[in-house]
Each structure stands twice: as structure tokens, then as C-alpha cells.
Amino acid sequence: MGTKARSRKVQLILNGKVAGNDALRTAVAQQRAVGHSIEVRVTLGKGDARRFVTEAGELDLLVAAGGDGTLNEVVRGLMALSTDARPVLGVVPLGTANDFATGCDIPRDPHEALALCMEGEGVPIDVGKANEHWFLNAASVGFGAEVTATTPPELKRLLGPAAYTVMGAILAMNPHQYHGRLILPDREITGSGPVAIVGNGRQTGGGMQVAPRARIDDGLLDVLVVRHIPPMALLTAARELQELSADGEYISYWQTPWAEVYPDESIPVNLDGEPVQFSSVRYEAVPRAIRLIVPPNCPLLSATAK
The missing domain is CATH 3.40.50.10330 (Probable inorganic polyphosphate/atp-NAD kinase; domain 1)
Incomplete structure (x- = not known):
């Protein structure tokens, strides 16, 4: 060659x-x-x-x-x-x-x-869009990067090290609760709690696996929503973090081609490390937008996903 x-x-x-x-x-x-x-x-x-x-x-x-x-x-x-x-x-x-x-x-x-x-060889992959802004990896709202001292170490045995780190970051999130509406293709949700992660890739914050089902060529974004978790609900929230169900009481997870967020106040969003402010935002996956060279067994491709 x-x-x-x-x-x-x-x-x-x-x-x-x-x-x-x-x-x-x-x-x-x-x-x-x-x-x-x-x-x-x-x-x-x-x-x-x-x-x-x-x-x-x-x-x-x-x-x-x-x-x-x-x-x-x-x-x-x-x-x-x-x-x-x-x-x-x-x-x-x-x-x-x-x-x-x-x-x-x-x-x-x-x-x-x-x-x-x-x-x-380049393979076609998706790119995320937030209004008129682009992101390749993830959009995050109020997501902490450190495991806090309030994260019970016994959760580590339940969750394993990777998910334990994510739970610590969730508990370190900005305590400010944003009230508003989240609209997905098949549902509309009104309530408090930030949309913590909209992922095209899987990890953010220096290695936290916040969107473990994400693939960069499936035409979908992975949306992780976190609501206020009272201390007595930590075990329930930890189980929901393992299950990543769409119907969790404290932590919910969807895979969707688009999502719209209409908060009651402007929200700060981090796009691949770039801070922006939105009064409302439509996230969408743009399928096969660019070609990227990755290793043959890249875990984020549908054909080789782990």
C-alpha cells in the first residue's frame, strides 16, 4: 500500500x-x-x-x-x-x-x-449537534469529575470500580436542580434534574464510562438523566445505574436520534470541554457525518462493540 x-x-x-x-x-x-x-x-x-x-x-x-x-x-x-x-x-x-x-x-x-x-482506513461515524454547535464525544450538564467523600465505599463492591466512579461524579454534581421539559421521540418528561450526559462517545471526565452503550456509528445519542438522589435512595440509584433503564426513578437512560430540552432557566452545557449556555437545546445525531481512522477492533463501532 x-x-x-x-x-x-x-x-x-x-x-x-x-x-x-x-x-x-x-x-x-x-x-x-x-x-x-x-x-x-x-x-x-x-x-x-x-x-x-x-x-x-x-x-x-x-x-x-x-x-x-x-x-x-x-x-x-x-x-x-x-x-x-x-x-x-x-x-x-x-x-x-x-x-x-x-x-x-x-x-x-x-x-x-x-x-x-x-x-x-476511515470509517463513517456520527457527529452530535446541539443547536448550531457540534460535538464528537459528549455534552454534559453539571457533571462532577471527582468521587466525593459522601460516596459509600460499599457501593464499590456492588457497582465495580468503573460505575462507582460514575456514581461518585453524579453525587458531586452541581446541587442546582434545573426544572423543565425533556422531549424524546416517544415521550415527554417534565420535572427537576439535569440531563447529565448526551453522549456520542462513551466516556468523559478523564475516563468515566457515562454512556456505556454508546456507539459512534449507530445514528443515536445516549441520554443519561439524573434526578436528585436522597441519601436513603443511594442503593436504589446504584441499581438503576447498573440497569440503565428508561424508567428509573433516579437515573434513566435512553438511546435516541434526538432529544430536546426546555429548561425554565438558561443552562450551562459542556460540549467536549467547551462551555456554552442554552435557554433551550435540541440535541441530534448526524449519521455518517465524517470518516474517522480507528483501530480495527474499535469498541465504539457497531460491528466490534464490546
Whole structure:
């Protein structure tokens, strides 16, 4: 496949905060040494990555080298292009959390990740939309990132380490309860409690599996709703977190092509790490919006989902 690979036009967009990464520099040099042509553009500030995408012209492969924020900016740039003009996307994870890349099993080692980009095949995946904003991984509301001291350790035995971490984050959520309506294709719910997660990917907050059934090519978003959990209901809520039923009293979970939220007041939403504010929001999955290079056994693809 050498001839085909060497004929590809490749641009790598690198977050300026990690521009001194020696491992990436060596990996790029190695790929160039075997005949690949890679142009590197380094971001200096917010918006640069998106602009680089729109300025790139015709490309065969675009590589986002950075964290979840860099990846989000690149995806926003891709979605500003016509469908036919969007190049295949590869990822070299260089951020702190790298939630989306980790969920896809993309290697953290820059040499391995860049080799995957150069040798892999792009597969069609979905992109999430929140009003006119784009997200690749997840939209979250008031979601804490730490297990609090009020999370009983005995729940760890019941839930296991991964779900225990999620429960701790739920209990650490902003205590402010947003009242309003959640509309799904088959139901409308009125009450208090934030829509904690709308996921295209599975994890956020540095590895928390908040949408464990999510797949990036199923045309659906995974919606996790959390209501106020009184101390006496912790065990019930823990069981609901295991079951992920649509009808949980404290924790509910749906897979849906779209969801609309109409809060009584403006709500802060985090889109792949980018804070925005919505007075109302329609979330939807845009199926097969971009092509992404992932490992052959990527757990977020329907054919290989774990």
C-alpha cells in the first residue's frame, strides 16, 4: 500500500501547547523518511484549528494532534465543509483526558497513533449537534469529575470500580436542580434534574464510562438523566445505574436520534470541554457525518462493540 499512501496529501494540526512533544516530532520525521508528505500547522489560540481546516483545501487525510478540545475544533471545521469535501480524520491524542480517543482505543503513543493514521482506513461515524454547535464525544450538564467523600465505599463492591466512579461524579454534581421539559421521540418528561450526559462517545471526565452503550456509528445519542438522589435512595440509584433503564426513578437512560430540552432557566452545557449556555437545546445525531481512522477492533463501532 506504499504507493497509495505516499500519494496522499496530509495535514497535521497540532495544538501549540504541546508543540514541543519530542515523540510526535520523531514520529512525523519517521513518516516523512519513508516517503509520506505531512504538513504541520501549529495552533496559537482558540479558533486556529477550525480555521486551519477550512483553509486546508483538498486533503486526503487530516490529523488532529492534541486533546479533546483540539479534536472538537477540528470537527467543527470539518462540519463547515460540504460532505464531499471533508477529508478522512485521524487522531494523535496529546491532551490530558483524551476521552474520545481513549474510548476508541486509539493508541496514546504518538508513534503508534500516527502510524495508525497513515495506514488505517476511515470509517463513517456520527457527529452530535446541539443547536448550531457540534460535538464528537459528549455534552454534559453539571457533571462532577471527582468521587466525593459522601460516596459509600460499599457501593464499590456492588457497582465495580468503573460505575462507582460514575456514581461518585453524579453525587458531586452541581446541587442546582434545573426544572423543565425533556422531549424524546416517544415521550415527554417534565420535572427537576439535569440531563447529565448526551453522549456520542462513551466516556468523559478523564475516563468515566457515562454512556456505556454508546456507539459512534449507530445514528443515536445516549441520554443519561439524573434526578436528585436522597441519601436513603443511594442503593436504589446504584441499581438503576447498573440497569440503565428508561424508567428509573433516579437515573434513566435512553438511546435516541434526538432529544430536546426546555429548561425554565438558561443552562450551562459542556460540549467536549467547551462551555456554552442554552435557554433551550435540541440535541441530534448526524449519521455518517465524517470518516474517522480507528483501530480495527474499535469498541465504539457497531460491528466490534464490546
